[in-house]
Amino acid sequence: MATMTYLQAISSALRDEMRADDRVFVMGEDIGVFGGAFKVTDGFFDEFGPERVIDTPLAESAIVGTAIGAAVVGMRPVCEMQFADFISCGFDQLVNVAGKMRYRQGLAVPITVRLPSGGGFSGGPFHSQNPEAWFMHSPGIKVLAPSTAEDAKGLLHAAIRDPNPVCFMEHKHLYRRIKGDVPEGIYETPMTARIARPGSELVVIAYGAMVHVALEATEDLDGASIEVLDLRSLVPLDADAILDSVARCSKVVIVDEANATCAAGAQVAAMIAERGFEDLDGPVVRVASPDVPIPFSPPLEQAVLPSVERVREACRELLAY
Amino acid sequence: MVGYAAPASDRGGIIEDSKSLMLWRRVAVEIPRAARESVRTEIPPRALNEGEAREMATETAEPAVAATPYLELEDRVWLLRSMLLMRGIEERAMSLYRQGKVPGSFYDGYGQEAVSAGAAFAMAPEDRLCVLHRDLAAHIIRGVTPARILAQYMGRDTGITRGRDGNVHFGDWRLGCVGMVSMLPDMMLVATGMAMAFKLRGERRCALTWFGDGSTSRGDFHEAMNWAGVQRLPVVFVLENNQYAYSTPLDKQFAVDPVHHAAAYGFAGVSVDGNDAEAMFEATRAARARALAGEGPTLIEAVTMRMHGHAAHDDMRYVPKEQVEQWRKRDPVDRQDSRLRELGVDVDALRAAVGAEIDAATEEALAAPMPDPRNATADVFAVGEAEPMGDGQAPWSGFARGAVS
Numbered sequence: 116m117a118t119m120t121y122l123q124a125i126s127s128a129l130r131d132e133m134r135a136d137d138r139v140f141v142m143g144e145d146i147g148v149f150g151g152a153f154k155v156t157d158g159f160f161d162e163f164g165p166e167r168v169i170d171t172p173l174a175e176s177a178i179v180g181t182a183i184g185a186a187v188v189g190m191r192p193v194c195e196m197q198f199a200d201f202i203s204c205g206f207d208q209l210v211n212v213a214g215k216m217r218y219r220q221g222l223a224v225p226i227t228v229r230l231p232s233g234g235g236f237s238g239g240p241f242h243s244q245n246p247e248a249w250f251m252h253s254p255g256i257k258v259l260a261p262s263t264a265e266d267a268k269g270l271l272h273a274a275i276r277d278p279n280p281v282c283f284m285e286h287k288h289l290y291r292r293i294k295g296d297v298p299e300g301i302y303e304t305p306m307t308a309r310i311a312r313p314g315s316e317l318v319v320i321a322y323g324a325m326v327h328v329a330l331e332a333t334e335d336l337d338g339a340s341i342e343v344l345d346l347r348s349l350v351p352l353d354a355d356a357i358l359d360s361v362a363r364c365s366k367v368v369i370v371d372e373a374n375a376t377c378a379a380g381a382q383v384a385a386m387i388a389e390r391g392f393e394d395l396d397g398p399v400v401r402v403a404s405p406d407v408p409i410p411f412s413p414p415l416e417q418a419v420l421p422s423v424e425r426v427r428e429a430c431r432e433l434l435a436y
Numbered sequence: 437m438v439g440y441a442a443p444a445s446d447r448g449g450i451i452e453d454s455k456s457l458m459l460w461r462r463v464a465v466e467i468p469r470a471a472r473e474s475v476r477t478e479i480p481p482r483a484l485n486e487g488e489a490r491e492m493a494t495e496t497a498e499p500a501v502a503a504t505p506y507l508e509l510e511d512r513v514w515l516l517r518s519m520l521l522m523r524g525i526e527e528r529a530m531s532l533y534r535q536g537k538v539p540g541s542f543y544d545g546y547g548q549e550a551v552s553a554g555a556a557f558a559m560a561p562e563d564r565l566c567v568l569h570r571d572l573a574a575h576i577i578r579g580v581t582p583a584r585i586l587a588q589y590m591g592r593d594t595g596i597t598r599g600r601d602g603n604v605h606f607g608d609w610r611l612g613c614v615g616m617v618s619m620l621p622d623m624m625l626v627a628t629g630m631a632m633a634f635k636l637r638g639e640r641r642c643a644l645t646w647f648g649d650g651s652t653s654r655g656d657f658h659e660a661m662n663w664a665g666v667q668r669l670p671v672v673f674v675l676e677n678n679q680y681a682y683s684t685p686l687d688k689q690f691a692v693d694p695v696h697h698a699a700a701y702g703f704a705g706v707s708v709d710g711n712d713a714e715a716m717f718e719a720t721r722a723a724r725a726r727a728l729a730g731e732g733p734t735l736i737e738a739v740t741m742r743m744h745g746h747a748a749h750d751d752m753r754y755v756p757k758e759q760v761e762q763w764r765k766r767d768p769v770d771r772q773d774s775r776l777r778e779l780g781v782d783v784d785a786l787r788a789a790v791g792a793e794i795d796a797a798t799e800e801a802l803a804a805p806m807p808d809p810r811n812a813t814a815d816v817f818a819v820g821e822a823e824p825m826g827d828g829q830a831p832w833s834g835f836a837r838g839a840v841s
Contacts, residue, residue, distance in 0.1 A: 140636065166636050172666060177625055177659035184629020184643070187614060188564060189824040190636070192629075208625060208656075211617045218815055219601040222609040223822035254816050278822035 119297045122290035124264040125229075126155050128271035129193060131301050133163055136191060139275060142169040142178055143195030143229075152197045153231060153290060175204035182226045183213050183280075191275055192226050199232035199284065200244045213280040214255035223278040227271070233324050233372055234409045234420055235288040243409035243416075245323075245373035250282045251350050251382060258349040259306065260284040262326035264295035266347055269304025276303060284349075286324040293327070306348035308356035314342030317434055318364040320357065320383055322346040325370040325421060332426035339434055349379045357383060358391045365396035366436070368429050370421055375403035397436040402429050504718035508833045513781060514577075515557060515713040516772040519549035520790040522573040523769055525582050528794055529589045533748055537802070538589045540602045545570030547711070547743030548678055550768035552646065553577065554716025555674050555736070558724055559644055560835055561827035564630045565613045566623035566645035568676065569604040570742070574646075578611040578828035582797035583804075592804040599807035600815075612828035621647030624660035624673060631664065631671035631727075640841065642727045644672040644720070650681025652694045661735070665701035670727035672720060673735045676710065678742035683754045698735035710738030711768040714775075721834075728841075740768075 119127060132139045140163075141156055147170035150157035159168045171178050175196060182192035196202050202209065205228075213224045234243030250256045257279050261267040267285065274281040311326055316339050319329040326345045333341040344360045346353065361367055367387060369380035384399045402421045410416050507515075526544040533542040545552065552571030556578065559565060567574045575585065580596065588595030588606055596606035597615070607615030616623050627645035634641040651657050652675065664671050675694055679686060698705025704726065708719040716738060723734035741763035745752040752760075777783050834840040 172659070172662055174659040174663065176656055177628070177663050180622060180625025180656065180660070181629030181632055181663060184626040184631070185633040185636075186629075186822075187609070187626070187825055188630045188633045190633045207619050208622060211619050212622050212626060215617070216614075217818045219597050219605070220607055220609060220615050221597075221815070222607075222614065222825065223818035225818075225822045257817070278818035278820065 116296045116298060118294055119264050119268075120291050121261075121264045121267050121285070121293040122153065122155060124268040124295075124297050125271055125285055126157070127297065128268040128275075129156065130159065130162070132191075132193075132272065132275045133159070133167060135301060138189060138191040139193065140167040140169065140185075140190065141193045141195065142171050142182065144171055144173055144178075144197045146170060146195050151195060153287065155195070155229075175201050176208050179205035179208040179226070179228065180212065182228075183208060183216070183224055186224050186226045187216075187222055193275060194226065194228045196228065196230050198238075198242045199230035199246055200241045202228065202230055202246060202282075206249070209250070209256065209280065209282075210253040214253050217255055217279065224280050225278045227274045227281045227283055229283045229285060231287045232284045233286040233288050234416060235324070237411055237413060237416060238287075238409070239411035240408035245284070245371070247282065247284050247349055248373060248378050248382075251379060252377070255280065256350065257281040257306065258284065259347065260286070260322040260349055261304075261347060262286075262289065262293075262311070262323055262345050264293060265297050266304050266309070268297050269302050270306070270347065272301050273303040273306060284323060288324050289327070304347070306351055308353035309345045309347055310356075310360070311343040311345040312341070314340040315364060316340045317366040317368065317430055318342040318344055318360040319368045319370060319426065319430065320344045320346065320360070320380070321370040322349065322379065323372065325372050328421060328423055328426055329370055332423045333430055336427060336430055337434075339430075341430065346379070346383075352382065352386070354386055354390065357387065358394075361387055361391040362394045365394060366433050367395070368400045368402060368426065368433060370426055371401070371403035372421060373404060374406045375401065376406050378403055397433050400429050400433050402426050504714055504721070506721055506834055507714060507717065509779060509781070511557070511831075511833050512714065512772070512776060512779070513786065514831050515553050515717065516769070516776055516783070517786060517790060518553045518557070518573045518576045519713060519769045519772060520787060521576050521582060521794070522549045522553070524790055524794045525585055525797070526572060528798055529586060530748065532586070532590060532798075538603075539591050541747040541749055542589065543569050543603050543747045544744055545572055547763060547767065548676065548740045549573055550713035550716050550772070551674065551676050551710045551738040551740055554713040555644060555646070555672075555720040555738075557713075557832050558717050558720035559642070559828075559830060560841070561612065561830040562641050563612065563724070563830075564627070564641070564643045564825065565607075565828070566616065566627045566643070567607055567613050568616050568620075568623070568646040568648070570676065570678070571646050572604060575606075575608070575613065577831065578608065578613055580608050580611060582794055583800040586797055586801035587804045590801060591806065592801060593807040594801070594804040598811075610826040612825055614825070621645070621651035621654060621657050621660070623647070624651070625656055625663075627671050627673075628660045628664050628669060631669035631733075632667060634670055635667065640728050642670045642672060642724045644674065644724075646674045646676050648681055649675065649677045649679070649686055649689055649694060650684060651675075652690055652697065661697060661701040661733075664733040665703050668703075668730065668732035670730075671733045672723040672727060673733060674720070675735060675737045676740065677737055678710075678740050679759075680742055680746075680755065682746040682750075695735060695737040703732045703734065705735040705737065707737040707739060710740030711763075711766045711771065713768060713772050
């Protein structure tokens with residue numbers, strides 16, 4: 116075991132995979148000599164050279180598209196979007212070429228696209244988004260969103276070793292804020308949910324940075340026994356774990372940092388309504404960002420992103436229902 | 437009016453590289469009025485630009501003269517055979533479409549057969565191809581059987597996509613091909629990525645993809661051209677200039693000659709008579725040789741004409757009839773047919789054999805089952821280790837003899 120930040124855990128997974136498998140290479144904007152905007156690939160250029168640590172032109176469609184080409188001829192590319200927001204420029208390649216390839220033609224596309232996502236530090240409308248739901252809605256793409264250092268490493272190993280396109284949502288606000296014990300070497304974290312804290316009166320379902328907001332909000336909530344379920348994987352979505360928590364706790368709060376409409380949490384709420392209705396002892400409650408671009412100025416941003424207070428309030432109200 | 441003089445060419449209309457291309461293009465020549473009139477009557481109205489004027493140089497070539505010394509007689513027959521199969525299969529599919537047996541719409545490459553036949557024929561088994569919708573001959577050359585193609589059109593379970601996708605949206609990855617998506621030219625980037633992998637692994641292989649004149653307007657064209665140029669990747673880009681993107685003519689698509697883009701991105705660009713399979717072969721062979729020698733990508737502009745509507749529903753009323761008639765005289769299948777007849781090949785027997793093959797394939801495809809609806813939701817995700825693409829058929833004698841690697 117070693118103690119690592121969330122960011123170090125991601126770097127560690129990438130480095131281990133590149134050392135273990137010649138087919139793995141990384142590509143993205145400013146990831147080589149500069150080591151990446153967030154320094155995830157710091158030192159990679161010196162260790163692996165320019166052939167496997169590729170500084171690309173400023174062209175996200177090309178990053179995803181060429182990764183697909185390399186993947187179908189046997190490579191295991193890992194693409195970095197400098198910010199998750201920029202995947203909109205590579206959306207077509209990911210959704211139409213990569214996501215549909217297996218179904219249409221039987222050809223596997225083992226690519227990993229790393230998406231530094233999320234707000235909380237005045238990144239503004241184009242450096243703060245959580246676009247995971249776009250890809251949940253597109254068949255053929257797996258979507259992972261770890262909240263801890265251990266899972267960040269294990270899920271990135273799993274993503275790189277998966278034969279499908281995988282969107283790896285890494286929350287920027289966790290990069291250096293979250294630390295944890297990380298097992299040595301290569302290990303794969305299953306693409307299933309994890310109980311971050313067991314409880315029996317209410318479950319808060321969250322993923323990514325919101326897991327930490329949920330934990331803080333419910334750590335001591337008038338003595339109530341509150342479970343926090345960390346989804347970890349959005350595609351595949353661990354319906355069994357969700358329904359199991361619902362059955363035990365009967366009350367559900369779902370937290371998304373993303374804009375509320377059609378967010379991952381909306382899908383979870385719909386699934387619970389369809390399959391867990393009999394176990395509910397109150398309405399499914401959602402806490403999410405309203406449907407506005409993420410604003411820049413701190414008071415505006417804080418007014419939009421789900422806060423510890425909002426989650427706590429939502430839980431209190433539901434407990435009293 | 438300022439026109440441009442094409443160089444006297446005995447090379448099947450191939451301009452060797454972008455440098456010489458740029459040189460001769462800078463030599464603007466005032467075309468006498470009488471000559472302009474003759475140009476106007478000789479070539480289709482939409483072709484009254486420098487790009488069209490230079491292709492006329494190829495029309496003076498004797499049909500039997502090979503455009504390249506690299507083709508044996510058997511190769512030249514192969515080219516005709518693949519074009520005959522393409523035309524015959526597509527005609528049969530159109531007939532099946534009219535009978536209601538082909539769902540959706542139907543798209544063909546009538547008049548453009550030489551572009552895919554010639555280019556695909558120059559590719560080795562281990563090369564990789566991303567094939568566009570009017571390039572059926574490429575699939576045929578790589579080894580996809582007519583029965584599977586017809587089953588594909590009819591949405592049968594034995595088609596290449598097993599009914600998951602329609603018409604020419606397919607590629608048999610076991611034969612080294614990836615099928616297109618409708619967002620054009622997305623596959624330029626996929627081919628560029630394949631070439632990137634080949635270079636990264638130090639392999640002597642090449643990727644090739646086709647796309648149309650309309651595709652030059654989209655960002656993926658420019659992103660792929662730029663990346664391939666920056667990294668000097670072993671990739672061949674075949675720009676299938678068939679005069680129309682659906683109903684949109686060239687002058688609404690670009691303000692420059694599209695082959696000039698190659699020079700802008702730092703690599704070779706050639707313009708070829710896309711209705712001459714042997715010229716297409718030779719241009720692609722040379723481009724592939726450049727790629728394998730580490731000299732980077734090539735943009736090949738294949739000048740041709742889409743002789744049918746965009747799809748079966750399109751009556752093509754936006755195309756002047758004279759333009760179609762002029763291009764009909766330059767039919768790529770007829771041209772190869774004439775060459776081979778002059779060389780003493782029994783073309784009638786070849787045509788009969790191809791016809792019989794298509795008849796048998798039609799029967800087989802019509803007898804094939806439709807897909808099981810229970811499989812509609814299967815296979816969205818791959819399971820287990822990803823299987824890499826396989827090698828295709830490469831019938832060119834140059835590969836068969838081992839004279840070329």
